[in-house]
Amino acid sequence: xxxxxxxxxxxxxxxxxxxxxxxxxxxxxxxxxxxxxxxxxxxxxxxxxxxxxxxxxxxxxxxxxxxxxxxxxxxxxxxxxxxxxxxxxxxxxxxxx
Numbered sequence: 733x734x735x736x737x738x739x740x741x742x743x744x745x746x747x748x749x750x751x752x753x754x755x756x757x758x759x760x761x762x763x764x765x766x767x768x769x770x771x772x773x774x775x776x777x778x779x780x781x782x783x784x785x786x787x788x789x790x791x792x793x794x795x796x797x798x799x800x801x802x803x804x805x806x807x808x809x810x811x812x813x814x815x816x817x818x819x820x821x822x823x824x825x826x827x828x829x
Contacts (some may be wrong), residue, residue: 735756736753736756745790745791745793745794745797746790747783747786747787747790750786750790750820751766751767751768752766753828754766754821754824754828757824757827757828758823758824758828761824762822762823762824764822765821765824766821767821768782768783768820768821769782769819769820769821769822771822773819773822775816775817775819776817776818776819776820776825777817777818777819782818782820785818786815786818786820789811789814789815789818792814793807793811796810811829812829815828815829816829
C-alpha cells in the first residue's frame with residue numbers, strides 16, 4: 733500500500749504497472765512474481781496471447797475511465813473479471829486483480 737500511495741505519476745493502464753504491482757504483492761512469496769506465465773492453465777487465454785489480451789483490457793479500461801462509461805464499482809468488476817479470465821500469472825491472479 734505504501735508503494736501504491738507513492739505512485740503519483742504511475743499509469744495503471746500499462747503492462748509495466750500490472751507486472752510491478754504483482755511483483756510487489758507476491759515477490760516475497762514467489763521468485764517469478766511479476767512475470768507472465770509461460771504454460772497453459774485450465775483457465776485463461778493461451779500463454780502466447782497474454783500480452784495482446786492484457787493490452788486490449790488496459791486500453792478498454794483507460795477508455796472506460798476517460799469517458800465515464802461505467803460506475804466505479806461496475807468498472808472494477810468488469811476489470812477484475814477480464815483480468816482473471818486472461819490469467820496472466822501462474823498464481824495470484826484473483827488477489828492481484
